[in-house]
Structures are given as structure tokens and as C-alpha cells.
Amino acid sequence: MAKKKSTVFMCQECGYESAKYLGKCPSCGKWNTFVEEKISQEADTRSRVSLSKEVSKAQTIKDVKVEQTGRVQTGLDEFNRVLGGGVVPGSLVLIGGDPGIGKSTLLLQVSAELNQIGGTVLYVTGEESPSQIKMRAQRLTISETDFYIYGETDLSLIVETIEKLKPDYIIIDSIQTMYHPRIDSVAGSVSQVRESTAFLMQLAKTNNVTIFIVGHVTKEGNIAGPRMLEHMVDTVLYFEGERHQSYRILRAVKNRYGSTNEIGVFEMRDTGLREVLNPSELFLEERLEGASGSAVVSAMEGTRPLLVEVQSLVTPTAFGNAKRTASGFDYNRVSLIMAVLEQRVGLLLQNYDAYLKTAGGVKLNEPAIDLAIAVSIASSYRETETNVTDCFVGEIGLTGEIRRVSNIETRINEAAKLGFKRIFIPKNNLEGWTVPKGIEVIGCLTLQDVINQAL
Structure with missing residues (x-):
């Protein structure tokens, strides 16, 4: 009779299991990621048991009771927006981000807000001691709130504390430090992260x-641990931003209870994170008048319109092959638009280097930004300034046509609110809505039409 193996080799990047050690993972392609882990010999007899010791049972759908519990509004409107309108009771939320970006600071402030509206909050820290959390809370001026701090990494002890306190909200900081005693592997391993x-x-x-989980990220920007971690939770939030800049963006990449790609903008200060309620004004406040290579787009991030400046610098190349660089949007999109400009508009760009970026570090990935990119490139190539009160919205086709985009009325209202006088949009978007006062809407069929009127 064959002997049953008690260990298995597991990839720490993707969770792939192998009976023997492999240098390269056949699933994710990473090298030297396999670690030997013991297989638990105990049968997994867990069932969904509540803290009141009630075991779940099968029932017909007409007998299922729906608790009409509304979303909980915190005092942070940007945080509520990203979650889809507030905290959903019973949800599992994963927040990832680079080290030092402000994940713990954000959740400390959220804990204080939830405590102020009457909820019982348990903040479980596995990376810092309670005294260190207290020092940070003093800096954030929230040290006099009544939420609980618990420094522990053993999930069995954490559950005992939860049974005593019966909290409404739990923060786990971080999931990579937690371990379940039933799993015979080190904290942070694939098995522990998955089971925890x-x-x-x-x-x-x-x-x-409601449970909020902090997750570390890898050098590629993905949350560390098995990929199924993001599939298990209800909501995945990424906290983004440059460490050397004060602005942070909280982005929803998965949300079972709201819109994905919703963003919230914060500014990191000495006293914590401050909400930026009008990010469009922030992204445009340092725009120069009379500068070539600049165009403004009204882009949609989830349900929020954002006015962002697109900048281009086109210069003759000093080498045989022209160089293309894009920061803030897809490089392939830039190459496509430059090809259309050369073939349909007659701009000879093949011997010119092109450097493009979005002001403020925001990332844009929707088709409606095409027109602003094209206008900024043409403006830099011709060394002709664009009107500082012009805005551009539209998708560009390969034949040079300007194609219809969604949410056009919302985009135009945001541009009018910030004082823009003209906005160029696809001609097919002109019907079915009311033009706001103070802004001229120009419908265009082709990219050539836009270039002729804007430059």
C-alpha cells in the first residue's frame, strides 16, 4: 500500500501545489517560489456556525428572511463613495496598497468614524503593538474614541475576543500576519492566507x-497570496499614490455592492488623511495658460466625472527609431492615436519622439480620452496652444471618426461647473439631453474637424 504523503510543495505566489520541488512554477512562471508545507491530517469539519452557536441549514428561497439593513454612512464621504454608498453590514472588504501608503491610517480613521456613529469596533493588529497604535491615534487626534485595540495573530484567540465583545466592525491588520492553529504552516504562507x-x-x-482586511502587495502591485483571495472577498480596494506626493487615490477594482473603478481622493497630512471633495479642481490648479501640448478631458471614474489635463511633448528624434513614452494611460492607445493622426490628419510623426502623461498621476483607461490625447499631440507638434477653456471628449476610430461615448451630460456638467466655455464631443452625442448654461457644445464627426477648430 502506497504511503500517504504528509507534505506538499506550494508556490507562494499563486498557490500551485506539487508533490515535488520545482524551480519554476508551471502556473505563474515565477522562479524559486516553492516552499514545503505540511498537510493537515485532521478532517476539515468546519460549518457555518454563528456566534450564537446556530448551525446553518437548507431552506427554500421563499422562506429566506431578508434583513432590511441599510448601508452605514461613515464621516468620510470619499470612503462611502468608493464602497458604493456606505458600508454594507456583513461584507468582507480587502484593502491593498504599497508599504507606507497609508492603509493603517485610513482604517484607524474609519474605525473612529464608525465608533462615533454608535458601532462597536475591534481593531486587530498583528504588525504593531497597541501602544504604537495609540501613538498614531494621538497624531490623528482620535485617541479619545472608544474602539477596541487587540494585538494578536492567533485566529482562535481572536474569535474568543469577538465572542466576548460582539463587535459590529472588525479590522484585521494585516491578513499576512494572521495564522490559524489548525494549519501547520507559517503565517503569510499561501495556506494560512487562504484558510484565514x-x-x-x-x-x-x-x-x-463587517470585516476589513489589510493585504500586502507584491512588487508587481498585486495583493500578496493566492489569487483566489480577491475572489473570496466582497470588495477589493487599492490604495494608490506616489510615496513622494501627498495625494492618495482609493480605487475599487471589485465591488459586489456598487460600481467598480470608483475612486476616492485623499490628501495625506500630518494629522491624517483629508478628503479631496473636488479632485477635478486639484488636477487643473497648476495648468499653464498659453502652453502647447495640453488638453483637458472630462473622464469618468466609476460614477464620478473627473477633469484631467493630458500633456504631450513631441520633439524630433535624435536616433533612427522614434521613442514613445506614456504615463497614466495605455502605451498601445498612444501608438494607435499617433498612427491615426499621421494617416488621417497628415501629421508626420514617424520621426518625432512623443512623451505623454496625465497631470496629478491619475490613471485613465476609458475610450473617451482619445480625443484629448490626439489634440495634445497635435498641439505640441504644431507648437500651437489650445484654448485654456476648451475641453475634449470622444473616442477615435481607425478611420478618423469621433465615436459616441457614455454619460455625456454628466461630463459636460462637470466641465461647465469648473468654468470651461467650449467642449468638443462626438456629433452623435448631441441629442437627448439639455445643454447647461455658460458652455458651448461642439459636435464633431472627424478628428480633422476637431483639429481645425481647436488649433
């Missing part, structure tokens, strides 16, 4: 407790 998250998911769903 599954355990917390059961806890949230069966007891209607």
Missing part, C-alpha cells in the same frame, strides 16, 4: 459583522 480569509468570510456572513 475563508474563516473570516464565514464569520462575516453568519454573524452580519
